[in-house]
Amino acid sequence: MKIYNSLTNKIEIIDKKETYNFYVCGPTVYDFLHIGNMRPFITADVLIKYLKFKNKNIKYIINITDIDDKIIDKAISEKNTEKKISEKYTINFLEDFKSLNLSEPNSFLKISDFIDEQIKFISKILENDKGYVKNGDVFFDIYKSKKQYGILANKKIEDLIPNKRLSENDNKNNPLDFALWKKTDKGINFKAPWSEGRPGWHTECATLNYLFFQKEKVDFHFGGIDLKFPHHENERIQYLAVENCELSKFWIHNGHLNFGEHKMSKSLNNTILIRDFIEKYDSNTLKIIFYKMNHTSPIDLTTLLIEQSAAEVQKIQNIYNKISYYKITNKITNSKKKYSYLNDVLKNLENNLNLPNCLTVLQEIIKEINKSLSDSSLSYELLEQFQIINQKLLGFNFKYTVYSLADEELILEYEKCKKNKNYQQSDLLREQLKLKNII
Numbered sequence: 001m002k003i004y005n006s007l008t009n010k011i012e013i014i015d016k017k018e019t020y021n022f023y024v025c026g027p028t029v030y031d032f033l034h035i036g037n038m039r040p041f042i043t044a045d046v047l048i049k050y051l052k053f054k055n056k057n058i059k060y061i062i063n064i065t066d067i068d069d070k071i072i073d074k075a076i077s078e079k080n081t082e083k084k085i086s087e088k089y090t091i092n093f094l095e096d097f098k099s100l101n102l103s104e105p106n107s108f109l110k111i112s113d114f115i116d117e118q119i120k121f122i123s124k125i126l127e128n129d130k131g132y133v134k135n136g137d138v139f140f141d142i143y144k145s146k147k148q149y150g151i152l153a154n155k156k157i158e159d160l161i162p163n164k165r166l167s168e169n170d171n172k173n174n175p176l177d178f179a180l181w182k183k184t185d186k187g188i189n190f191k192a193p194w195s196e197g198r199p200g201w202h203t204e205c206a207t208l209n210y211l212f213f214q215k216e217k218v219d220f221h222f223g224g225i226d227l228k229f230p231h232h233e234n235e236r237i238q239y240l241a242v243e244n245c246e247l248s249k250f251w252i253h254n255g256h257l258n259f260g261e262h263k264m265s266k267s268l269n270n271t272i273l274i275r276d277f278i279e280k281y282d283s284n285t286l287k288i289i290f291y292k293m294n295h296t297s298p299i300d301l302t303t304l305l306i307e308q309s310a311a312e313v314q315k316i317q318n319i320y321n322k323i324s325y326y327k328i329t330n331k332i333t334n335s336k337k338k339y340s341y342l343n344d345v346l347k348n349l350e351n352n353l354n355l356p357n358c359l360t361v362l363q364e365i366i367k368e369i370n371k372s373l374s375d376s377s378l379s380y381e382l383l384e385q386f387q388i389i390n391q392k393l394l395g396f397n398f399k400y401t402v403y404s405l406a407d408e409e410l411i412l413e414y415e416k417c418k419k420n421k422n423y424q425q426s427d428l429l430r431e432q433l434k435l436k437n438i439i
């Protein structure tokens with residue numbers, strides 16, 4: 001299996017091993033999430049499902065940023081406590097996550113549960129002389145890691161500096177230095193050797209990676225492309241400062257979801273919330289939209305694209321309905337034919353998660369199923385491949401129809417009348433089946 005690694009800018013082969021470690025940067029819980037926020041989780045899920053299908057073990061962690069300035073601001077504007085705000089939006093995030101039929105991580109880790117660990121992690125950076133304390137704030141000193149900084153973002157320090165200016169109340173020595181610990185009396189704060197305050201955002205993820213994957217390292221670290229710099233670069237450089245090795249073997253960044261000419265984002269007010277999307281469509285439709293492009297490419301979302309994807313989902317659901325009906329009226333056979341659909345999907349996934357091609361294979365197997373439904377030759381082998389591709393690999397949740405006993409009898413009676421050319425009776429039964437939405 002090979003996949004694009006943002007760290008090396010190359011498509012690289014994944015080492016063969018028994019357990020793979022995953023980390024996806026989770027949300028700051030101050031508002032509802034929109035569909036674009038879920039692309040990293042959906043991308044990670046496809047890789048996880050593939051590896052699980054190959055009988056590999058997965059260790060998977062998602063963090064939840066439950067202390068942040070945005071939460072404080074929201075608490076002030078809603079006249080509520082920070083805790084209530086972060087709890088409310090954590091619950092909402094977990095509900096949204098569940099609604100997408102994704103592989104559950106081993107843990108969702110709330111960052112407020114790991115303050116002592118972050119203080120210890122910052123202390124290690126200071127011990128290794130890679131940071132400095134100034135008036136109660138702690139900063140990472142970029143110039144002491146000059147050679148290694150910017151490799152992930154593919155940027156040189158000299159090129160980055162002109163974009164950064166020191167503001168008047170900045171305590172830091174250099175514009176690129178970033179806060180590991182912020183002294184503050186605003187909002188919830190914690191005691192540390194340097195001051196009362198809060199850890200910096202970049203330190204959260206670096207600490208969790210250090211704590212949970214220290215010995216074996218992370219294999220895949222996921223996030224949207226906007227996290228590549230500075231967030232991931234800053235996570236990476238802290239880890240290097242403490243462990244003197246790379247934080248993750250692969251960095252996997254997904255492209256933006258654009259909507260109406262711009263990136264979908266809260267600040268631009270052009271978002272579709274996950275819960276609103278799921279209410280109107282479903283998780284299958286969202287996945288089809290994402291799978292139409294390679295995970296690293298941006299997606300230009302339009303109403304037409306959503307409607308087309310919803311129609312494709314309906315088409316696949318119709319096949320499930322037809323198969324359910326067929327199972328009552330026909331026998332599934334053992335096929336003499338060998339089908340390669342499953343193999344084709346696996347090969348496409350192994351080739352840098354080529355999801356657009358996987359969708360093409362899905363179209364081909366649907367054609368084959370339609371053919372065998374019409375000539376009564378549907379086989380276990382074909383059905384099994386169809387189910388594995390949909391459920392186990394692409395993470396769709398199509399359902400077979402469950403008929404009541406009475407409905408099953410009605411179907412059988414209708415088919416019997418048709419076969420015996422009892423058209424008057426079969427027409428009557430047909431109307432009943434239509435009324436029940438069975439045919």
Ligand SMILES: [Zn+2]
Pocket residue numbers: 024025026205231235
């Ligand atoms: Zn992160």
